[in-house]
Amino acid sequence: MAKLYFYYSAMNAGKSTILLQSSHNYQERGMDTLLFTPSFDNRYQVGKIASRIGLTANAIVFDQSFNFFNFIEQEIKKRPTIRCILIDEAQFLNKNQIEELSTVTLQLNCPVLAYGLRTDFLGEPFEGSKYLLAWAEELAEIKTICHCGRKATMNLRIDENGQAVREGAQVEIGGNDRYVATCRHHYLLGDSGRDSQQNLFIINEEIV
Amino acid sequence: MAKLYFYYSAMNAGKSTILLQSSHNYQERGMDTLLFTPSFDNRYQVGKIASRIGLTANAIVFDQSFNFFNFIEQEIKKRPTIRCILIDEAQFLNKNQIEELSTVTLQLNCPVLAYGLRTDFLGEPFEGSKYLLAWAEELAEIKTICHCGRKATMNLRIDENGQAVREGAQVEIGGNDRYVATCRHHYLLGDSGRDSQQNLFIINEEIV
Amino acid sequence: MAKLYFYYSAMNAGKSTILLQSSHNYQERGMDTLLFTPSFDNRYQVGKIASRIGLTANAIVFDQSFNFFNFIEQEIKKRPTIRCILIDEAQFLNKNQIEELSTVTLQLNCPVLAYGLRTDFLGEPFEGSKYLLAWAEELAEIKTICHCGRKATMNLRIDENGQAVREGAQVEIGGNDRYVATCRHHYLLGDSGRDSQQNLFIINEEIV
Amino acid sequence: MAKLYFYYSAMNAGKSTILLQSSHNYQERGMDTLLFTPSFDNRYQVGKIASRIGLTANAIVFDQSFNFFNFIEQEIKKRPTIRCILIDEAQFLNKNQIEELSTVTLQLNCPVLAYGLRTDFLGEPFEGSKYLLAWAEELAEIKTICHCGRKATMNLRIDENGQAVREGAQVEIGGNDRYVATCRHHYLLGDSGRDSQQNLFIINEEIV
Numbered sequence: 001m002a003k004l005y006f007y008y009s010a011m012n013a014g015k016s017t018i019l020l021q022s023s024h025n026y027q028e029r030g031m032d033t034l035l036f037t038p039s040f041d042n043r044y045q046v047g048k049i050a051s052r053i054g055l056t057a058n059a060i061v062f063d064q065s066f067n068f069f070n071f072i073e074q075e076i077k078k079r080p081t082i083r084c085i086l087i088d089e090a091q092f093l094n095k096n097q098i099e100e101l102s103t104v105t106l107q108l109n110c111p112v113l114a115y116g117l118r119t120d121f122l123g124e125p126f127e128g129s130k131y132l133l134a135w136a137e138e139l140a141e142i143k144t145i146c147h148c149g150r151k152a153t154m155n156l157r158i159d160e161n162g163q164a165v166r167e168g169a170q171v172e173i174g175g176n177d178r179y180v181a182t183c184r185h186h187y188l189l190g191d192s193g194r195d196s197q198q199n200l201f202i203i204n205e206e207i208v
Numbered sequence: 209m210a211k212l213y214f215y216y217s218a219m220n221a222g223k224s225t226i227l228l229q230s231s232h233n234y235q236e237r238g239m240d241t242l243l244f245t246p247s248f249d250n251r252y253q254v255g256k257i258a259s260r261i262g263l264t265a266n267a268i269v270f271d272q273s274f275n276f277f278n279f280i281e282q283e284i285k286k287r288p289t290i291r292c293i294l295i296d297e298a299q300f301l302n303k304n305q306i307e308e309l310s311t312v313t314l315q316l317n318c319p320v321l322a323y324g325l326r327t328d329f330l331g332e333p334f335e336g337s338k339y340l341l342a343w344a345e346e347l348a349e350i351k352t353i354c355h356c357g358r359k360a361t362m363n364l365r366i367d368e369n370g371q372a373v374r375e376g377a378q379v380e381i382g383g384n385d386r387y388v389a390t391c392r393h394h395y396l397l398g399d400s401g402r403d404s405q406q407n408l409f410i411i412n413e414e415i416v
Numbered sequence: 417m418a419k420l421y422f423y424y425s426a427m428n429a430g431k432s433t434i435l436l437q438s439s440h441n442y443q444e445r446g447m448d449t450l451l452f453t454p455s456f457d458n459r460y461q462v463g464k465i466a467s468r469i470g471l472t473a474n475a476i477v478f479d480q481s482f483n484f485f486n487f488i489e490q491e492i493k494k495r496p497t498i499r500c501i502l503i504d505e506a507q508f509l510n511k512n513q514i515e516e517l518s519t520v521t522l523q524l525n526c527p528v529l530a531y532g533l534r535t536d537f538l539g540e541p542f543e544g545s546k547y548l549l550a551w552a553e554e555l556a557e558i559k560t561i562c563h564c565g566r567k568a569t570m571n572l573r574i575d576e577n578g579q580a581v582r583e584g585a586q587v588e589i590g591g592n593d594r595y596v597a598t599c600r601h602h603y604l605l606g607d608s609g610r611d612s613q614q615n616l617f618i619i620n621e622e623i624v
Numbered sequence: 625m626a627k628l629y630f631y632y633s634a635m636n637a638g639k640s641t642i643l644l645q646s647s648h649n650y651q652e653r654g655m656d657t658l659l660f661t662p663s664f665d666n667r668y669q670v671g672k673i674a675s676r677i678g679l680t681a682n683a684i685v686f687d688q689s690f691n692f693f694n695f696i697e698q699e700i701k702k703r704p705t706i707r708c709i710l711i712d713e714a715q716f717l718n719k720n721q722i723e724e725l726s727t728v729t730l731q732l733n734c735p736v737l738a739y740g741l742r743t744d745f746l747g748e749p750f751e752g753s754k755y756l757l758a759w760a761e762e763l764a765e766i767k768t769i770c771h772c773g774r775k776a777t778m779n780l781r782i783d784e785n786g787q788a789v790r791e792g793a794q795v796e797i798g799g800n801d802r803y804v805a806t807c808r809h810h811y812l813l814g815d816s817g818r819d820s821q822q823n824l825f826i827i828n829e830e831i832v
Contacts, residue, residue, distance in 0.1 A: 001358065001393060012652065014645035021638035024677050025768045028636065029817065053648050053679060083773060106393050111773075118342050125342040133341035134326050134333040135392065137361055141347070144649045149707060150209065153345055184343065185209060185314050193653065220444065222437035229430035232469050233560045236428065237609065261440050261471060291565060352441045357499060401445065417774065417809060522809050534758050541758040549757035550742050550749040551808065553777055555765070566625065569761055600759065601625060601730050 002111040004102050006090070006136035008118045008129065010152040010181035013144035015115040016051035019086050022113060023057065031083035034075060035059040036068075038092040040171070049088045059088065062097070069100040069107075076108055083110065090116035091126035098131040105137075115142075120170045121157035121179065123187075146183040147193025154187035156180045164190030210319040212310050214298070214344035216326045216337065218360040218389035221352035223323040224259035227294050230321060231265065239291035242283060243267040244276075246300040248379070257296045267296065270305070277308035277315075284316055291318065298324035299334035306339040313345075323350075328378045329365035329387065331395075354391040355401025362395035364388045372398030418527040420518050422506070422552035424534045424545065426568040426597035429560035431531040432467035435502050438529060439473065447499035450491060451475040452484075454508040456587070465504045475504065478513070485516040485523075492524055499526065506532035507542035514547040521553075531558075536586045537573035537595065539603075562599035563609025570603035572596045580606030626735040628726050630714070630760035632742045632753065634776040634805035637768035639739040640675035643710050646737060647681065655707035658699060659683040660692075662716040664795070673712045683712065686721070693724040693731075700732055707734065714740035715750035722755040729761075739766075744794045745781035745803065747811075770807040771817025778811035780804045788814030 009015055023033045037049050037059040050056040062068070076082050085104060087093070093101070093114070101112045114136070118129050125133065133139065146152040157165040157178055165178075172178065180192040217223055231241045245257050245267040258264040270276070276293075284290050293312060295301070301309070301322070309320045322344070326337050333341065341347065354360040365373040365386055373386075380386065388400040425431055439449045453465050453475040466472040478484070484501075492498050501520060503509070509517070509530070517528045530552070534545050541549065549555065562568040573581040573594055581594075588594065596608040633639055647657045661673050661683040674680040686692070692709075700706050709728060711717070717725070717738070725736045738760070742753050749757065757763065770776040781789040781796075781803055789802075796802065804816040 001391075004392075012649070014642075014649060017641060017645045018638075021641045021675075021677055022767075025636070025638060028676075029769060029771050031769075031771075031773070051645075052652075053645055055677060055679070102392060106396070123343065125338060129342070130333060130338060134337070135331065135361070137359065137392070139347055139349070143646075145653060145655075147653050147655075149655070151345065153343070183209075184310060184345070188314070220441070222434075222441060225433060225437045226430075229433045229467075229469055230559075233428070233430060236468075237561060237563050239561075239563075239565070259437075260444075261437055263469060263471070351438075353445060353447075355445050355447075357447075417807075518808060522812070539759065541754060545758070546749060546754060550753070551747065551777070553775065553808070555763055557763070567761065569759070599625075600726060600761070604730070 002105040002109050003137040004105050004135065005111065005113045005138045005140065006132040007113065007115045007140050007142055008133070009142035010144055011117065011155045011179045012052065012181055013142045013152075014051065014053070015142055016049050016088055017053050017055055018142060019088055019113070019115045020049065020051060020055045020057055023084070023086050026084050030081070032079060032081045033084045033086055034072065034082055035086050035088070036062050037088045039063045064094055066097070067100060068097050069103050072104050072110070073108060076110065085110060085112045087112070087114045090114035090132060091128040092116075093128035093132070095127060095131050098128065098135060102135060117155065118153070119155060121155050121165065123154065126170070144181055146181065146186055148183060148186060150183040150185070152181035152183055154182055154184055156182050156187050156190065156192055158192045158194075162192050162194040164192065210313040210317050211345035212313050212343065213319065213321045213346045213348065214340040215321065215323045215348050215350055216341070217350035218352055219325065219363045219387045220260065220389055221350045222259065222261070223350055224257050224296055225261050225263055226350060227296055227321070227323045228257065228259060228263045228265055231292070231294050234292050238289070240287060240289045241292045241294055242280065242290055243294050243296070244270050245296045247271045272302055274305070275308060276305050277311050280312050280318070281316060284318065293318060293320045295320070295322045298322035298340060299336040300324075301336035301340070303335060303339050306336065306343060310343060325363065326361070327363060329363050329373065331362065334378070352389055354389065354394055356391060356394060358391040358393070360389035360391055362390055362392055364390050364395050364398065364400055366400045366402075370400050370402040372400065418521040418525050419553040420521050420551065421527065421529045421554045421556065422548035423529065423531045423556050423558055424549070425558035426560055427533065427571045427595045428468065428597055429558045430467065430469070431558055432465050432504055433469050433471055434558060435504055435529070435531050436465065436467060436471045436473055439500070439502050442500045446497070448495060448497045449500045449502055450488065450498055451502050451504070452478050453504045455479045480510055482513070483516060484513050485519050488520050488526070489524060492526065501526060501528045503528070503530045506530035506548060507544040509544035509548070511543060511547050514544065514551060518551060533571065534569070535571060537571050537581065539570065542586070560597050562597065562602055564599060564602060566599040566601070568597035568599055570598055570600055572598050572603050572606065572608055574608045574610075578608050578610040580608065626729040626733050627761040628729050628759065629735065629737045629762045629764065630756040631737065631739045631764050631766055632757070633766035634768055635741065635779045635803045636676065636805055637766045637776075638675065638677070639766055640673050640712055641677050641679055642766060643712055643737070643739045644673065644675060644679045644681055647708070647710050650708045654705070656703060656705045657708045657710055658696065658706055659710050659712070660686050661712045663687045688718055690721065691724060692721050693727050696728050696734070697732060700734065709734060709736045711736070711738045714738035714756060715752040717752035717756070719751060719755050722752065722759060726759060741779065742777070743779060745779050745789065747778065750794070768805055770805065770810055772807060772810060774807040774809070776805035776807055778806055778808055780806050780811050780814065780816055782816045782818075786816050786818040788816065
């Protein structure tokens with residue numbers, strides 16, 4: 001019986017790179033994969049997963065009404081070489097969809113690898129994160145670092161002057177340059193590690 | 209800077225045993241610890257952490273209005289050899305209390321080890337679990353097994369005949385004999401691995 | 417197909433406690449276990465696994481010529497409810513025995529949980545550790561702490577005055593009071609955190 | 625105090641991709657990195673780290689006599705923004721070099737991330753793997769899959785007809801097309817999942 005995996009991280013840790021590498025590993029061994037990405041992720045274009053380091057792949061688009069179980073069941077009937085489901089920006093899944101994906105692992109015996117954030121810029125878990133953290137058979141962290149050298153676990157939203165933003169909608173059009181991954185200490189301080197001209201500065205703290 | 213740890217598991221995995229062992233490790237090296245347990249955990253008596261395998265220790269009792277930061281700050285002033293905070297049944301912490309415990313790690317540089325369940329018998333995360341899963345710098349699973357040999361990740365509530373219960377209050381007086389840790393497959397089936405006389409039976413499935 | 421697990425740690429981390437808890441978890445669900453301990457572990461008595469925190473259980477004794485596959489295959493024939501093999505002090509297994517245990521997981525579909533040290537007092541891996549670290553499908557650390565508050569990963573041998581010992585046989589009769597688990601920094605310094613009267617002293621370092 | 629990390633995996637799991645992503649994460653936050661690769665890794669050209677998925681970066685070449693501590697200490701003096709050391713094919717480090725890298729973490733407070741294989745085609749750990757598995761403060765697996773869908777942990781060497789090779793030098797010029805990552809079961813069977821024409825075939829086994 002296959003498992004549901006949640007690979008979680010803060011912003012800009014390289015989730016999409018690792019998703020695309022995992023898909024590549026399956027394909028290299030002759031096994032097909034299905035890739036999914038939410039429809040409002042229009043950083044690049046609808047239906048693409050793209051990593052900042054330069055990798056891209058086509059992906060099936062899902063919205064809040066998309067039924068994962070029905071879709072995947074049909075696809076596997078057509079193409080029995082499909083052996084892995086990979087989902088980018090999985091924090092945007094809703095509770096029903098995570099139940100469907102769990103059923104994919106149990107009834108279709110196909111592993112599901114979901115990649116996403118734990119929390120929004122206010123520290124609240126997304127609906128998708130909440131249920132993936134609760135139900136996934138395997139939780140694994142993709143690590144990245146705060147500007148101080150510690151592990152980053154929080155996502156700070158900043159304005160055009162690098163100042164912390166503490167209110168607003170959970171998702172804002174405009175993209176990743178408005179978020180900085182920080183440790184909890186610098187998240188609470190609202191310290192993005194950049195000055196008002198957006199220059200990076202490195203704080204000489206102990207690396208932990 | 210110290211970290212917030214969440215050691216999560218299904219019911220009856222041995223969380224209290226591992227908590228008491230970690231506390232013992234600190235004490236053996238000359239470092240003191242503070243142990244906490246929720247006040248309505250009256251399986252044994254108020255102010256005790258007890259593991260099914262036979263270990264016990266006294267613990268400070270907390271309820272929903274308990275302020276962890278103030279209490280721990282005072283205790284460390286009185287006893288600077290305190291080097292670790294350990295919390296049993298941490299799923300019963302509220303959001304404020306987890307913020308306080310996070311502040312303990314940042315301002316008092318004292319690690320906090322929280323042990324608890326991920327989900328209730330309906331599959332919903334507890335308030336404490338939701339925010340510990342979202343914010344803890346380190347997540348680690350304490351594994352246990354379903355009656356089929358797979359890892360147990362869910363908590364099935366059963367009635368006196370071993371039948372699955374699907375409604376009721378999140379917490380019910382009466383204790384652990386009304387819960388069975390299962391894999392997600394047997395949780396959805398409502399299969400506790402026991403017959404109506406509560407005899408255990410082992411299903412001959414593949415171990416995964 | 418079952419897996420080979422290696423739970424590794426430094427000295428006095430609580431390996432035996434966690435082994436006994438895992439065995440208890442299986443038995444509580446109606447599944448039997450087989451426990452093994454090396455024959456020269458006569459801290460208590462031959463054929464016992466005992467944890468410093470007070471738990472004990474009988475165990476089957478193995479020496480360097482013991483054939484695990486043949487023994488376990490016979491036992492499972494007699495008692496098909498056996499579902500897990502647990503091995504204490506697994507660093508003392510030899511290469512052949514780890515091959516046998518791997519075959520137990522593959523041919524008898526029975527998981528093997530091995531608990532042991534990574535390295536001896538000179539920093540060299542034991543034969544058992546070397547091959548368990550190389551071959552186990554799952555590696556998991558049982559954490560303990562150095563007297564400075566960091567994680568302990570090394571095992572310092574000390575003499576009766578608390579001074580580091582840097583030569584001698586890999587295994588010495590006399591037991592655990594001659595070993596102190598430390599971080600690599602204090603291992604290289606030979607600093608056991610005790611003065612010449614064996615009093616513990618706590619160094620006020622940052623906890624990492 | 626910084627830590628020594630060992631990211632281990634079987635062949636062709638994507639180690640170089642993940643190394644390059646981690647380096648990118650540091651650079652994006654204004655922190656410099658040093659990349660190292662062994663000199664006889666001439667798959668591409670001396671002084672390059674290249675991943676099969678298409679990423680490349682320049683790297684400093686090391687051989688068996690290279691002194692990591694002296695080199696890195698000098699570099700950090702010249703460029704204090706260096707905050708992370710990343711090493712590809714770390715199984716080819718020798719024991720002295722791993723001691724040097726450990727000293728880098730302790731004395732220069734700079735984390736070292738080493739990426740490498742656990743074992744060669746005969747199942748023996750490399751010298752570098754042996755000591756990284758023994759000493760690294762953090763061990764983490766980069767997962768890949770066998771042709772049967774299980775996790776791959778072993779490296780099978782095959783000849784031009786896809787047949788298992790069981791003798792020969794530990795390192796052979798000629799490259800990655802002569803190795804197939806498999807689970808232990810298919811490693812022992814010598815089953816690379818390819819027929820004599822090197823066609824991939826998928827075995828219909830349960831995914832574990």
